[in-house]
Amino acid sequence: MDNLTHIMKGCMRYLKTVLESGSVGNASSSDEELEQWEQIFMMRDENGNSYNDKRRKRSIWCRPSCIPVSIVIILIVLVVLVPLLDQQNAMHLNTANAPVSLHCSDECRLSLVESIPEGHMYPPNSTHLPTKNVWLDLIDEAQSKIEIASFYWTLRFNEEYPYNSSIEGEQVFQALYAAGAKRNIKLKIAQNWPTKSMPNIDTEYLVKKKAAQVRSLNFSKLLGSGVLHTKFWIVDRTHFYIGSANMDWRSLTQVKELGVVAFNCSCLATDLGKIFDVYWMLGEPNAVIPDTWPSELNTDINMKYPINISDSVHNYGAYITSSPPPFSPLGRTDDSDAIVSIIQTAEQFVYISVMDYIPATIYTPKLLFWPKIDDAIRRAALENRVKVRMLISWWKHSSPAEDHFLRSLTALSQAYPRLNLQIKRFVVPSTPDQDKIPYARVNHNKYMVTDTSAYIGTSNWAGDYFTNTAGVALVVTADRGDGVGNRTAQDVRKDLQGVFERDWNSPYAVPLRRL
Numbered sequence: 001m002d003n004l005t006h007i008m009k010g011c012m013r014y015l016k017t018v019l020e021s022g023s024v025g026n027a028s029s030s031d032e033e034l035e036q037w038e039q040i041f042m043m044r045d046e047n048g049n050s051y052n053d054k055r056r057k058r059s060i061w062c063r064p065s066c067i068p069v070s071i072v073i074i075l076i077v078l079v080v081l082v083p084l085l086d087q088q089n090a091m092h093l094n095t096a097n098a099p100v101s102l103h104c105s106d107e108c109r110l111s112l113v114e115s116i117p118e119g120h121m122y123p124p125n126s127t128h129l130p131t132k133n134v135w136l137d138l139i140d141e142a143q144s145k146i147e148i149a150s151f152y153w154t155l156r157f158n159e160e161y162p163y164n165s166s167i168e169g170e171q172v173f174q175a176l177y178a179a180g181a182k183r184n185i186k187l188k189i190a191q192n193w194p195t196k197s198m199p200n201i202d203t204e205y206l207v208k209k210k211a212a213q214v215r216s217l218n219f220s221k222l223l224g225s226g227v228l229h230t231k232f233w234i235v236d237r238t239h240f241y242i243g244s245a246n247m248d249w250r251s252l253t254q255v256k257e258l259g260v261v262a263f264n265c266s267c268l269a270t271d272l273g274k275i276f277d278v279y280w281m282l283g284e285p286n287a288v289i290p291d292t293w294p295s296e297l298n299t300d301i302n303m304k305y306p307i308n309i310s311d312s313v314h315n316y317g318a319y320i321t322s323s324p325p326p327f328s329p330l331g332r333t334d335d336s337d338a339i340v341s342i343i344q345t346a347e348q349f350v351y352i353s354v355m356d357y358i359p360a361t362i363y364t365p366k367l368l369f370w371p372k373i374d375d376a377i378r379r380a381a382l383e384n385r386v387k388v389r390m391l392i393s394w395w396k397h398s399s400p401a402e403d404h405f406l407r408s409l410t411a412l413s414q415a416y417p418r419l420n421l422q423i424k425r426f427v428v429p430s431t432p433d434q435d436k437i438p439y440a441r442v443n444h445n446k447y448m449v450t451d452t453s454a455y456i457g458t459s460n461w462a463g464d465y466f467t468n469t470a471g472v473a474l475v476v477t478a479d480r481g482d483g484v485g486n487r488t489a490q491d492v493r494k495d496l497q498g499v500f501e502r503d504w505n506s507p508y509a510v511p512l513r514r515l
Contacts, residue, residue: 102301104309104318108265110476112495113243115257117428117441118165126502128495131245132168132252134261138235139175141263145186146179147234147276149472150247151227152192153202157249169249173202180211187212190279192228193219202247215283219468222282222289223326225363226468231259231458234276240269242320242456242474244355244444254440256428258353258447258499260456260474260492267309268474271301272320275472278327293329303333303341306477317477323459323466335459336372336466338475339448343376346450349387350380351500353426353445356460357392358402363464370463374409381412381421391503394425394510395442406512424509443503446473449496453477456496 112128139146155169180187187206193216194200206212219226233241243259245251262268274297281287301307306317322328323335343350359374360367380386392406406423413421430441448455457473459465476492503509 102267102305102307104265104267104307108267108309109263110265110492111261112492112499113241113245113257113259113261114499115245115252115255117256118253119431119434120256120428120508122502122506126498128499129261130252131243131257131259132172134241134259135172135233136175138233138239138241138261139172139179141239142179142183142185142235145188145234145236146176147188147190147273148247149190149228149230149232149276149279149470150192151229151231152194152198153189153200153247154198155202155247155249165253166249168252172252177206177209177211180206181209188276188280189214190228190276190283191216193217215280217279217283217287217470219470222287223324223468226324226464226470228279228470229458229465230275230279230470230472232272232276232472234269234273237269237273238266239263240265240272242272242458242472244446244458250437250440251444254434254437256443256445258445258456262474265309267307268301268318268320271299271307272472274299274329275320275322275327275332278329279470282327289326295330297329299329299331302331303338303475306475319475321457321473321475323471324468327470333475334466335457335471335473338473339373339455339461340376342448342450342453342455342475343373343380344384345452346380346384346386348451349389350377350448350450351389351391351497351504352377352448352461353391353443353500353503354461355393355442355444355446356399356402356462357390358399358405358462360401360405361463361467362399368463370467372463372466373461374405377409377421378412381419382416385418385420388421389500389504390421390423391426391443391500391509392423393443393445394427397439397442403512410512423512424504425512426503426509428508443508447496447500449493449500454493454496 113131113134114128115131116122116127155166155173157166157170176187179185189203189206189212191200191203191214192198200216203212203214207214217228219228231243231246239262241259241261243257245255245257245259248255251257277297278293282289301319303319303321306319308315309318319333319338321333321335321338325334328334356362359371360369377388377390381388390406390409392402409421410423413419426443428441428443434441446457446459446461454476455473457471459469459471459473465471478493
């Protein structure tokens with residue numbers, strides 16, 4: 001390809017010389033010009049003899065009067081070849097930039113993580129790893145660094161409430177403090193900008209004791225509104241947790257939470273680390289969102305090119321999404337795009353469990369309709385005839401408008417008898433003492449599972465969470481080749497399906513009409 005390009009450039013230089021000299025069509029053009037012509041095209045036979053030598057010997061070479069015809073032929077060739085060259089160069093560039101098939105270590109181990117509120121009863125062996133235990137395990141695993149992205153911090157022991165259950169939060173806090181202050185583990189925390197109602201006293205203490213480095217993101221300055229709603233941990237860029245649990249003692253004992261932990265999964269942990277690096281940059285004083293993110297924060301792991309976690313028999317894909325779009329360097333899949341894609345590619349069912357579901361913005365000065373996910377759900381039920389079940393939380397802070405949006409979805413089933421779209425509200429029971437604990441006793445889950453994929457995120461499903469609020473999610477797609485998939489992937493997807501079906505069939509799931 002380079003030689004052909006060189007020849008064509010030589011042709012153009014020669015044509016320019018001929019045109020400027022006025023020799024085109026001049027029958028008296030010298031043999032010197034023919035020598036230049038032959039040098040450009042390297043016209044030699046298999047014995048290395050120049051065709052010009054043959055011309056001198058047998059006088060069969062075209063005379064200079066043929067040059068105009070030759071020029072016309074060359075121009076025709078150029079018209080044909082130049083687009084082909086550009087196309088091949090473009091293909092070369094696309095190949096160079098396209099992510100190669102990426103593989104994770106066979107040791108990558110994923111498990112579901114749950115917080116079950118005190119007094120919330122389930123059958124034996126139907127729950128998963130407790131959040132507190134997983135967080136303590138991650139701290140113990142740390143060799144050099146722990147990075148945490150969080151909304152707010154209220155882990156510490158609290159005597160304000162008669163029904164005290166903050167001991168588990170205190171245990172996690174003390175373990176983090178010991179890691180940073182005594183074990184020389186670099187503890188880095190990216191958090192939302194502290195407010196009067198959420199002062200983040202825990203992190204102030206860690207900084208004061210030189211146990212952690214903390215940066216706060218001011219969304220009012222960065223985007224005009226929004227918060228850092230993300231909840232994830234990264235340990236040594238090797239292990240990580242993503243889930244709904246805030247750094248709050250209530251998230252361990254008083255709120256129903258769901259997440260996923262990955263051990264020995266440096267491929268995804270490193271990719272999640274790039275999102276943390278985005279937060280860390282935006283937590284600097286006077287930080288602004290750059291027009292173009294540094295290339296080292298770009299990713300090759302996304303919805304189009306998921307990372308391949310495989311063994312000798314099976315494989316599955318996985319990738320990490322992010323919101324809002326301005327926070328995403330090149331290659332990162334937008335969170336809402338992933339949700340829509342997962343819904344659209346479901347073949348049998350879509351199960352959704354989130355705390356809030358409103359197809360509009362709820363924190364903006366002016367109410368804005370945001371039907372992106374809502375439209376995908378309706379299309380899946382109407383056009384694809386996929387079974388849709390939605391489990392939406394009901395607690396004292398639920399918006400009254402939410403129930404009307406949900407009823408508009410269930411109305412589709414009444415309009416089309418063959419359509420299968422059902423919705424229930426999930427209620428976490430509480431005692432009088434537990435009722436006194438603010439912002440507790442709620443199903444805080446944010447996940448979706450289909451027959452092909454599992455999605456575990458940190459965002460509620462309202463417009464604001466995808467347009468100006470920071471969140472992440474892990475998406476796992478089961479192998480579609482043999483219908484079985486990697487054991488680990490199928491366990492995560494099947495386990496998540498089991499969690500949904502457990503909750504859907506529990507006495508805590510209440511039909512809409514009963515509220």
